[in-house]
Amino acid sequence: MPDCRYTPSLNRNTSCWQPGHERAAEMNSGPENQQAIRKMLKQASLKRPTPSLPPQKMETSSVKWAPREYSLKEFVRKFETSFPAIIKITEGYLGKQEVDSISSSTVLRVHSLYYQKRAIATSSTGKVFSLPIKLRTLQFFVGNSILPSERYTKAARYLEELLSNNNLPLTIVSSTALSFKEKTSSGANQHPLNVLTVSETYEEHFLLGHPVEKGNIQIETPIVIPMYMKDIKLVMAEGYLNENSEKWTHICKHFDRKVQAEGLLEHFMVEEIFLLDRNDVSRKENTYDEIDRIYIDIHSIEFQKQIAPPKAAPEPVEEYTTTINTTAEYTTPINTTAEYTTPINTSNFPEDLHNLDMQEVCDCLQLLNMGQYTAAFQKEQIDGQLLFELKEEIMESCLGMNKLHIVKLLKFRDGWRPNTSNRTCND
Known part of the structure; x- marks a missing residue:
């Protein structure tokens, strides 16, 4: 059965016309015969048939x-x-x-x-x-x-x-x-x-x-x-x-x-x-x-640093021992004016969080008014890639986040950004 496994043959048909024969004939003959040989070779070349090349396409x-x-x-x-x-x-x-x-x-x-x-x-x-x-x-x-x-x-x-x-x-x-x-x-x-x-x-x-x-x-x-x-x-x-x-x-x-x-x-x-x-x-x-x-x-995830410098860590606040605080989730008093005196600049948030380092993740928490979790995030070495692996139960049980902040961070991770204006909540 014919197939395509072919090796070029090393044999050559010595009767074929080969370049260099003219010069070899002249070198092997005396001067008196060279003119006659040239004439003979010229006539032979005129009679040489032009070979027809087989087609190069497979039918x-x-x-x-x-x-x-x-x-x-x-x-x-x-x-x-x-x-x-x-x-x-x-x-x-x-x-x-x-x-x-x-x-x-x-x-x-x-x-x-x-x-x-x-x-x-x-x-x-x-x-x-x-x-x-x-x-x-x-x-x-x-x-x-x-x-x-x-x-x-x-x-x-x-x-x-x-x-x-x-x-x-x-x-x-x-x-x-x-x-x-x-x-x-x-x-x-x-x-x-x-x-x-x-x-x-x-x-x-x-x-x-x-x-x-x-x-x-x-x-x-x-x-x-x-x-x-x-x-x-x-x-x-x-x-x-x-x-x-x-x-x-x-x-x-x-x-x-x-x-x-x-x-x-x-x-x-x-x-x-x-x-x-x-x-x-x-x-x-x-x-x-x-x-x-x-x-x-x-x-490759490219991240251009657009995060604002981190805010200074808040001063430690003593725990309240009065009965005014009725839930464990609000052990820190809520400042009803300071958080809104300056609107959040959403241009400080990066579009893609995957390549954030640990400090940059904490910067995002600060910009989201969730700075109380930065210590836990730093302790667990949570960078941008690990941020996308966090589940709700891990955020609650291991990082101490309340349910509202979990929802907020998950939405932020998926692309949500706060819709802010120049007005404050007191306007």
């Missing part, structure tokens, strides 16, 4: 496809060492996202079975991620927190180096504050991507190749077919229907040379971080490379 409508249909796993198992090969998808795959689909009748030149080592990491909110171990777009610190000043003084490391020097499980935090959202999901919310715990590593397999469209191989758009696309069915090309093996061999060699010269597949790397469905992960029959991935966009 996919004339390709003879094998009758046997394979699943993706069957195809890999049988032909793992027989690539490259030309295949056609007979049953496509529709993933959870549009970017994760391949349609039937797609023709591909499969280059190889690609292997990549990846790591499984879980966030503090329980989301499961798959990261390439050779990831070069991000660096990490070991530990579950990093002070803003340490982002510039401590040396961050690539994931590969951290995994080679530490045992699993390993808790890491990105050197850059990150958030993520699902791709192609309209209205998807941004989620913080902060502390990750790497629990294990695995090897992912997928087919690597290029699509063939309108007879041309699309070098600029390499395509991968992961093993979780288990519904895919495909057939292999056997040549052309008219049994023109020479023409088939030529086009396959042409594709081989083009991939070798322009494909740069030896440097190919999938650097994307994927989100995995926890329900799929919990099913023991699935290996990690057979779990559908959820594609995500990751963004």
Whole structure:
């Protein structure tokens, strides 16, 4: 069966006309014969036929496809060492996202079975991620927190180096504050991507190749077919229907040379971080490379400091022992005028709170007239990223916040800002 595995032949047809023959003939003859030789060579060159170049496009409508249909796993198992090969998808795959689909009748030149080592990491909110171990777009610190000043003084490391020097499980935090959202999901919310715990590593397999469209191989758009696309069915090309093996061999060699010269597949790397469905992960029959991935966009959180300087800490107030104070939640007397003599400047509030450091979170509490909680927030080292992990019960039981202030902080965290004016409550 003809295929695309060809090695350029080292043999040369010595009868073919080769550059340099003219000069060699002159050097090997006496001066009296050189003029006659030049005349003879000139006449021969005029009679030399111009070779017709075979077409550079694959006539996919004339390709003879094998009758046997394979699943993706069957195809890999049988032909793992027989690539490259030309295949056609007979049953496509529709993933959870549009970017994760391949349609039937797609023709591909499969280059190889690609292997990549990846790591499984879980966030503090329980989301499961798959990261390439050779990831070069991000660096990490070991530990579950990093002070803003340490982002510039401590040396961050690539994931590969951290995994080679530490045992699993390993808790890491990105050197850059990150958030993520699902791709192609309209209205998807941004989620913080902060502390990750790497629990294990695995090897992912997928087919690597290029699509063939309108007879041309699309070098600029390499395509991968992961093993979780288990519904895919495909057939292999056997040549052309008219049994023109020479023409088939030529086009396959042409594709081989083009991939070798322009494909740069030896440097190919999938650097994307994927989100995995926890329900799929919990099913023991699935290996990690057979779990559908959820594609995500990751963004670096930039924060321009717009927070006003912190107010001076209030003087300590002695507890009231009279019976006028009827509730424990108001152990500090309420000043009915001082809090409203100057309106709150909402421009002092940042739009995105994820990248606040601990002091900046406390500054926000001061601007919200909730400065009584700054000591508790500082003690628990609550920065902007941890702020988004707080639940109502934690705020009440661990930070001593009353229910009104919990509602206020949750609304503030979700984007609410006080609607202030130049009027005071006494106007």
